[in-house]
Amino acid sequence: MALEDKQKVFGFYLPSGADAELFKQSVLAYITAIFLGLIFLIFIFPKFSDLTVISNEVSNLRKKVNTMNKTLDALDSFKANVPESSINTVFKAIPLSFDPGYILLSLRKLAQDNKVSLTNYSLSGGKTIEEDKKVVKNNIGVARHLIKLEISGSPLNLISFVENLDKYLPVASVSNLSISEVSKILFKTTADSKLSMELTYYHLPVSIDGKSSIEGKYLDLKDLDMIRTISSYSKLEDSFVSTQSSEIKQNLFGLE
Amino acid sequence: MIKINLIKQRSTKYKKAEFIRRLNLSIVFGSVGLFIAVSLYMSSVFLYMTFAANALKKDLKGLETAYLGRATEVVSYLRTKQIITNVNEIQSKRFHYKDFLLAIYKLFPEKARLASVDFSQQGVISFSARVDSISDYEVVLSKIDSESKKDDFKFKEIALKSLVRDKTGSLLANLEAIIK
Numbered sequence: 378m379a380l381e382d383k384q385k386v387f388g389f390y391l392p393s394g395a396d397a398e399l400f401k402q403s404v405l406a407y408i409t410a411i412f413l414g415l416i417f418l419i420f421i422f423p424k425f426s427d428l429t430v431i432s433n434e435v436s437n438l439r440k441k442v443n444t445m446n447k448t449l450d451a452l453d454s455f456k457a458n459v460p461e462s463s464i465n466t467v468f469k470a471i472p473l474s475f476d477p478g479y480i481l482l483s484l485r486k487l488a489q490d491n492k493v494s495l496t497n498y499s500l501s502g503g504k505t506i507e508e509d510k511k512v513v514k515n516n517i518g519v520a521r522h523l524i525k526l527e528i529s530g531s532p533l534n535l536i537s538f539v540e541n542l543d544k545y546l547p548v549a550s551v552s553n554l555s556i557s558e559v560s561k562i563l564f565k566t567t568a569d570s571k572l573s574m575e576l577t578y579y580h581l582p583v584s585i586d587g588k589s590s591i592e593g594k595y596l597d598l599k600d601l602d603m604i605r606t607i608s609s610y611s612k613l614e615d616s617f618v619s620t621q622s623s624e625i626k627q628n629l630f631g632l633e
Numbered sequence: 634m635i636k637i638n639l640i641k642q643r644s645t646k647y648k649k650a651e652f653i654r655r656l657n658l659s660i661v662f663g664s665v666g667l668f669i670a671v672s673l674y675m676s677s678v679f680l681y682m683t684f685a686a687n688a689l690k691k692d693l694k695g696l697e698t699a700y701l702g703r704a705t706e707v708v709s710y711l712r713t714k715q716i717i718t719n720v721n722e723i724q725s726k727r728f729h730y731k732d733f734l735l736a737i738y739k740l741f742p743e744k745a746r747l748a749s750v751d752f753s754q755q756g757v758i759s760f761s762a763r764v765d766s767i768s769d770y771e772v773v774l775s776k777i778d779s780e781s782k783k784d785d786f787k788f789k790e791i792a793l794k795s796l797v798r799d800k801t802g803s804l805l806a807n808l809e810a811i812i813k
Binding site: 396399402403405406407409410413414416417421424425427428431432434435438439441442445446448449451452455456459464467468470471519532533535536539540543548550551552553554555556557558570579581583585586587588589591594595596599600603604607 | 650653654656657658660661663664665667668671672675678679682683685686689690692693696697699700701703704705706707708709710711712713714715716717719720721723724726727728730731734735738746747748749750751752753760761763
């Protein structure tokens, strides 16, 4: 058979009887598929990881926007539901700094209200003005201050003092409580008793940055109830403090 | 004589060629279609994601500015939360002295006086009652007995540790109450 009779496709001679057109079509089809496959593998497939990256970025941005919306909602709700006076009262529950003078005046006022006498107390702490100016940046939690206290009065008044102490600001914990008899009044009236106890007062020496996030620190309904409860607690009135303080200053310097 | 059906052979060959032709078309259109579909999908998803990311970034920036503008409120909020958390913790650990003091006080009839109460032992309250006579002491015992029958009685057991008569002639009953 002559070579010239054979069909030539892409420079190759096809066997006799082969359909050159069909062969050409098949080769082009496969080349197209392979070419597109290669383009996909080289250019498109690597972009899938970029797609995952951008998809994660969008997902993170959505989360951040949701969190920020939730945060702003929480602030709005706080502003709407908690009056300024309640916030100030809550701040008095655990103050920024320990003020022994304020606590002593509070205890005196409480003792006076419950008709008992403060007979003995020991408290330490307080800061110089310079120390007070120093800002504590790290969160070290609450600082505790132990105060030993002795009061005397009728047993019922002593119990009333302990009861009211639980609802008095700043918040204190009572421990090592004991009551003992100190005197007996002869005319079969009530006998005076002495109540000794240890009080732990707290302060939160933490400076909060206004840029801090409130995420995960949202006030729930239980917290709002607690704010309402604390708002109902008694506290030394500001006017009382200023009057007392000015009196103390005057007496200290012998002024009248 | 051998007979060969040439028509059948040609027909088979034709069918095979037709099948290959169709297969080729499927490969071409399939791969091109798939390629276009994937490319379109990728491009549209990329476009959507890019627009979404830009819009979200813009929103976030606006919200962050609003948040930073409320720094004073944030400080108040966080401080309130810190205080409330700590107060909750303090109150959950509180021993309710008042409840037990009142429970002890309830045990005392008019003629008895509360002389001492001591909470230093865990789960036990030591207290003492001062009375003028044995009959008054018996009144204390009967009062304890009647109170112990009530449902809200806070003690599991109340025991007499000692009964002392002092120089003035009054009796001091030292008792111990085990908290329920």
